[in-house]
Amino acid sequence: MKSVYDAANLIDAHLVRHALEDAGIPVFIRGEALAGGMGELPIHGMMQVCVPEAAWPEADAIVKALDLGTPREPLDEDDWEPGLQPG
Template identity: 50%
Template sequence: MKTAYDAQNLIDAQLVCDLLHSAGIPARVSGAGLLGAAGELPAIGVVQVLVADDDLERARGIVTDWDAGEIPDEEELTRLADQAPDDDVDLLA
């Protein structure tokens, strides 16, 4: 698993995670349990969105567009999902 996005907060991370899922990229939020240690940990990089190694490049492209305010519409998300490999990735492995 690789970091596709370093989130500012849990809501930000979940939005990106949902966006990636909509594009056919399995993703998960990591570090949500560490938010209770705020003040003890650095503010950035605690909450991340993780994807499989093979999906990293595509995920970062989608995140970059989203970060720039280019939110894909439903047609674009369908096109991206159709391009996704058909393999089942177990994110918890």
């Protein structure tokens, strides 16, 4: 198995997993069983979406096509607009 995506959290990992499984690629989420221990374990790099090495090129193309982007930066007070509530 080869990692095709480093997930930020369990939901992120499962979104990628479902996209890959829809394409017929078998998926394993490494670190999924550790999700309950996040309070004591470092989160970064803990969960990885893995696929068989033979399927990696196709899986990599699918993940890139998902255009998952980068996490948004928190809003500064200067960026707030009337009626906009920070989440």
